Amino acid sequence: MKYTDYILVGQGIAGSLLAWYLIKNKKTVILIDSKNESSASLVAAGIIHPITGRRIVKTWMADELLPFANDAYREIEIQFEEKILHPLGIVELLSNPKEYNDWMARSGEKELSGYIDNSDSIATYAKYLQPFYKSITVNRASWVNTGTLLRTLRNYFLQQQILIEEKFKIDSLSKTENGVMYHDISASGVIFCEGIEAMENPYWWHLPFLPSKGEVLTIRAEMNLDHILNRKIFIQPLGMNLFRVGSTYSWDQIDNLPSEAGKEFLISQLRSILKIPFEVVDHKAAIRPTVKDRRPFLGLHPKHDQIGIFNGLGTKGCLLAPYFAHHFAGYLSGKNELMQEVNVRKLNPKS
Numbered sequence: 001m002k003y004t005d006y007i008l009v010g011q012g013i014a015g016s017l018l019a020w021y022l023i024k025n026k027k028t029v030i031l032i033d034s035k036n037e038s039s040a041s042l043v044a045a046g047i048i049h050p051i052t053g054r055r056i057v058k059t060w061m062a063d064e065l066l067p068f069a070n071d072a073y074r075e076i077e078i079q080f081e082e083k084i085l086h087p088l089g090i091v092e093l094l095s096n097p098k099e100y101n102d103w104m105a106r107s108g109e110k111e112l113s114g115y116i117d118n119s120d121s122i123a124t125y126a127k128y129l130q131p132f133y134k135s136i137t138v139n140r141a142s143w144v145n146t147g148t149l150l151r152t153l154r155n156y157f158l159q160q161q162i163l164i165e166e167k168f169k170i171d172s173l174s175k176t177e178n179g180v181m182y183h184d185i186s187a188s189g190v191i192f193c194e195g196i197e198a199m200e201n202p203y204w205w206h207l208p209f210l211p212s213k214g215e216v217l218t219i220r221a222e223m224n225l226d227h228i229l230n231r232k233i234f235i236q237p238l239g240m241n242l243f244r245v246g247s248t249y250s251w252d253q254i255d256n257l258p259s260e261a262g263k264e265f266l267i268s269q270l271r272s273i274l275k276i277p278f279e280v281v282d283h284k285a286a287i288r289p290t291v292k293d294r295r296p297f298l299g300l301h302p303k304h305d306q307i308g309i310f311n312g313l314g315t316k317g318c319l320l321a322p323y324f325a326h327h328f329a330g331y332l333s334g335k336n337e338l339m340q341e342v343n344v345r346k347l348n349p350k351s
């Protein structure tokens with residue numbers, strides 16, 4: 001018989017960072033993960049873009065989430081001597097004066113002060129690009145190498161002998177007077193960090209998931225970029241003339257198989273941005289755990305205090321996960337209350 005404070009199901013970015021902060025709070029954890037190479041976290045581009053959508057608004061809680069995420073990834077980098085966080089401006093490619101004026105008008109507003117600057121990169125990248133009117137640069141952006149982050153933490157959890165590589169079977173979970181039992185593991189609670197697979201978990205059927213499939217390509221091109229380029233799709237420099245290109249959004253075909261339609265869409269968008277030749281060297285797909293109101297949810301089940309969840313990271317896992325993993329670990333360690341806006345108990349099951 002083994003005893004642990006918490007069983008965490010899933011070692012995507014949610015489970016990994018929740019484990020990280022629980023351990024820092026001197027809690028013991030056992031992670032169970034089915035090692036899915038097509039998980040959202042492993043397919044993700046990892047881009048942290050502080051501005052959302054065509055309306056050019058600051059991402060929810062960006063002022064708190066950004067510095068927290070930067071510090072969290074740097075701390076992991078230092079502890080394990082791995083490069084994880086890549087600060088990189090995002091160049092928004094603009095086609096006409098209206099688009100440019102919209103960005104410039106927003107850049108002057110106090111809310112976005114420091115996030116946008118009007119340095120134009122079109123001349124610098126003209127040799128690679130189709131004609132564009134101008135560009136602006138989004139500052140305080142970055143990308144997280146989620147592959148390195150998750151593999152680094154996985155190795156650490158394996159060394160600590162706290163990671164079991166298998167599928168967690170809900171039928172083998174039983175509730176006890178003081179917590180839960182799973183096979184020979186007794187714990188005070190189980191926290192599900194299953195990404196989109198939570199939709200198959202009977203404890204969470206009531207949650208408003210709206211899964212979205214995303215596809216990304218890796219291309220090779222003779223190009224030297226010091227920014228991520230963005231124009232409906234992003235082109236993210238990975239080094240050695242490799243670039244990640246994405247993403248698609250599909251709400252009707254929910255599987256993690258790369259599709260011809262996804263590839264064709266990304267290639268046609270790429271051709272509208274790049275005038276140089278490129279070669280597709282990889283193509284991946286995964287499902288994002290997106291939700292209706294686009295807020296993460298975390299906390300304990302409305303009817304079972306020993307069962308919790310950390311999920312709903314949607315399209316912004318790399319920005320949201322550090323802050324809310326820390327917040328949830330604090331709650332589980334008795335240090336803070338949960339923010340109501342993200343408390344899963346606000347989504348009460350009807351039955």
Ligand SMILES: Cc1cc2nc3c(=O)[nH]c(=O)nc-3n(C[C@H](O)[C@H](O)[C@H](O)COP(=O)(O)OP(=O)(O)OC[C@H]3O[C@@H](n4cnc5c(N)ncnc54)[C@H](O)[C@@H]3O)c2cc1C
Binds near residue numbers: 046215287312
């Ligand atoms: C194409 C694409 C591009 C993206 N780009 C970005 C981006 O640029 N920036 C950004 O911030 N976000 C991006 N995202 C979103 C990001 O990937 C997600 O927000 C985040 O990865 C969700 O993490 P998670 O840990 O909740 O879920 P997941 O990454 O899905 O992890 C869940 C883990 O749980 C395991 N698991 C599930 N059920 C069980 C079980 N029963 N037993 C054992 N193990 C189980 C799975 O194997 C998996 O390892 C992108 C997503 C996609 C698909």
